[in-house]
Amino acid sequence: METQDAVAALAALAQETRLEIFRLLVAAGATGLPAGKIGEHLGLPSATLAFHLKELKHAGLVTFTRQGRSLIYAAVYHRMNALLGYLTENCCQGNPAACGLPAPRKEPA
């Protein structure tokens, strides 16, 4: 992952509402959640929700597929993985132990 992409992903997650959306989608797993359910869970007006989903989508952290009239959103794990890889490689002295982490498996995505 390049620095530009890392900045985009970090910016997408650096907002309470969006971080909560992402966490909810992670918890929902591979099946994902329709936009409506997300808004319901977090009590968000539709326009606000759409705005944040667009940001996450733009950063590559979520995708969606249509199912009837619902759009089902899901977390993109490999993107999160790539972000964690970037951070451990670039912000832990190339030595993850410096940040208390075990050796990372080389970023695949």
Next chain:
Amino acid sequence: METQDAVAALAALAQETRLEIFRLLVAAGATGLPAGKIGEHLGLPSATLAFHLKELKHAGLVTFTRQGRSLIYAAVYHRMNALLGYLTENCCQGNPAACGLPAPRKEPA
């Protein structure tokens, strides 16, 4: 680490200049770097540099100590560690393997 702190740390790193400052400090290791050297490396006007250092400091990602008339800045590794811990725990289904990572050692800081 709480969600609030994670958002603050993410926001601090979600900016190209600040991410570069932090990476530079990580590379510099425990001895750190005087503010002036950082600005020199990255070609930043002093006011801009001071602004970003304040943001990083506020997020707990850097500290500084005075040495003569220089302020020596250094990366706070345990904070980065805590952020990575938060992300793997909360954004990888509580299952780091979902993000291609080995099991994390429990966040100590």
Next chain:
DNA sequence: TCCATATCTCCATTCATATGGAAATATAAT
């Protein structure tokens, strides 16, 4: 076709962030 549902786009408004010149503060040296 007509209506209901799910979600988005448009827009105005508000608030926060980023940038950098200029002046202020702190330390050191002569």
Next chain:
DNA sequence: ATTATATTTCCATATGAATGGAGATATGGA
């Protein structure tokens, strides 16, 4: 004391992000 160095704070400005109402678009069902 005075001057030089290192860095910060102050301030104005420009740019971008967040919020949410209202209307547009897409799909499915009667």
